[in-house]
Amino acid sequence: MTHLKHPAMTQALREAGYRLTQPRLAVLQVLQENDAGLSPEEIYRQGKTLCPTLGLVTVYRTLDLLAELGLARRVHSEQHCHSYASAGADRHYVICQACRRVIEFPCHGLDDLIAEVRQRTGYTIVGHLLELSGLCPDCQARQEM
Amino acid sequence: MTHLKHPAMTQALREAGYRLTQPRLAVLQVLQENDAGLSPEEIYRQGKTLCPTLGLVTVYRTLDLLAELGLARRVHSEQHCHSYASAGADRHYVICQACRRVIEFPCHGLDDLIAEVRQRTGYTIVGHLLELSGLCPDCQARQEM
DNA sequence: TTCCTTATTGAAAAAATATTTCAATACGTT
DNA sequence: AACGTATTGAAATATTTTTTCAATAAGGAA
Numbered sequence: 001m002t003h004l005k006h007p008a009m010t011q012a013l014r015e016a017g018y019r020l021t022q023p024r025l026a027v028l029q030v031l032q033e034n035d036a037g038l039s040p041e042e043i044y045r046q047g048k049t050l051c052p053t054l055g056l057v058t059v060y061r062t063l064d065l066l067a068e069l070g071l072a073r074r075v076h077s078e079q080h081c082h083s084y085a086s087a088g089a090d091r092h093y094v095i096c097q098a099c100r101r102v103i104e105f106p107c108h109g110l111d112d113l114i115a116e117v118r119q120r121t122g123y124t125i126v127g128h129l130l131e132l133s134g135l136c137p138d139c140q141a142r143q144e145m
Numbered sequence: 146m147t148h149l150k151h152p153a154m155t156q157a158l159r160e161a162g163y164r165l166t167q168p169r170l171a172v173l174q175v176l177q178e179n180d181a182g183l184s185p186e187e188i189y190r191q192g193k194t195l196c197p198t199l200g201l202v203t204v205y206r207t208l209d210l211l212a213e214l215g216l217a218r219r220v221h222s223e224q225h226c227h228s229y230a231s232a233g234a235d236r237h238y239v240i241c242q243a244c245r246r247v248i249e250f251p252c253h254g255l256d257d258l259i260a261e262v263r264q265r266t267g268y269t270i271v272g273h274l275l276e277l278s279g280l281c282p283d284c285q286a287r288q289e290m
Numbered sequence: 291t292t293c294c295t296t297a298t299t300g301a302a303a304a305a306a307t308a309t310t311t312c313a314a315t316a317c318g319t320t
Numbered sequence: 321a322a323c324g325t326a327t328t329g330a331a332a333t334a335t336t337t338t339t340t341c342a343a344t345a346a347g348g349a350a
Contacts, residue, residue: 125278130273131275132272136267305339307337
């Protein structure tokens with residue numbers, strides 16, 4: 001763990017009164033280095049290269065903590081339910097109901113909707129996940145046979 | 146299981162070459178009677194009142210099958226990862242990162258975006274899940290203290 | 291209807307995933 | 321450098337999901 005690329009995050013941890021430990025730094029760094037949502041298991045595996053003593057239990061605990069502080073957020077990928085991503089990592093994808101193929105798409109046009117929700121509910125919105133589901137071209141063709 | 150309220154679904158099962166069994170009918174009916182996403186466990190519990198011999202294993206298998214046929218879809222509720230809902234049940238909610246409180250909101254303005262995605266990807270879109278995450282008013286206030 | 295074939299089922303066992311407990315450790319303050 | 325305490329990892333436990341397999345029941349044929 002030579003270079004910290006997340007000074008803002010580490011500071012937020014400190015300011016909330018938590019200690020800045022090697023395991024926590026490792027988890028933070030792994031999240032930062034990955035765009036996609038990662039399962040606790042994957043984070044554990046990658047994290048061990050940064051902090052060899054890291055335990056899976058600590059990964060679970062740290063993810064809970066980071067999510068509570070808004071530094072990470074839970075992402076519901078199709079394979080792994082308890083996946084996490086660095087905060088602010090929005091995701092938009094279509095998943096085929098039949099073959100599970102996933103395609104990401106650029107997302108615009110959500111801003112108005114988000115503004116409206118903020119107004120109606122009073123929530124501050126910091127991230128989103130938009131999962132569309134349907135049938136991919138291949139499976140459409142297959143169904144018509 | 147006196148009244149079948151899902152003739153279209155049962156027919157789709159038959160047409161795909163699957164048998165129309167009591168356990169499958171029970172799962173279908175439970176899904177139809179509930180708007181929210183249900184965990185396999187809950188479906189199992191409710192399904193037993195319709196088909197007393199129903200087993201949890203069969204619930205898992207049936208959900209897989211229905212999802213593959215597009216008759217049900219997986220819904221990623223925060224508490225239960227493997228939740229399922231009747232097909233076409235869209236969901237829109239904001240979840241507070243700190244206290245996990247969930248509020249649903251009516252969703253409009255997604256149609257344009259969906260049309261664009263259909264055009265770009267060729268996918269037929271039949272449902273969606275939009276999860277916004279942020280901080281609820283209470284937790285915002287608490288953080289400012 | 292009754293018989294037959296075979297997909298489907300439920301129970302048990304196994305595997306995978308998540309949580310709790312607790313003594314040992316390491317963070318940050320003094 | 322030494323101390324108090326939050327944090328850790330390992331083991332044990334609990335929960336959730338998948339696999340295996342003999343018994344059952346769905347649906348076509350007679």
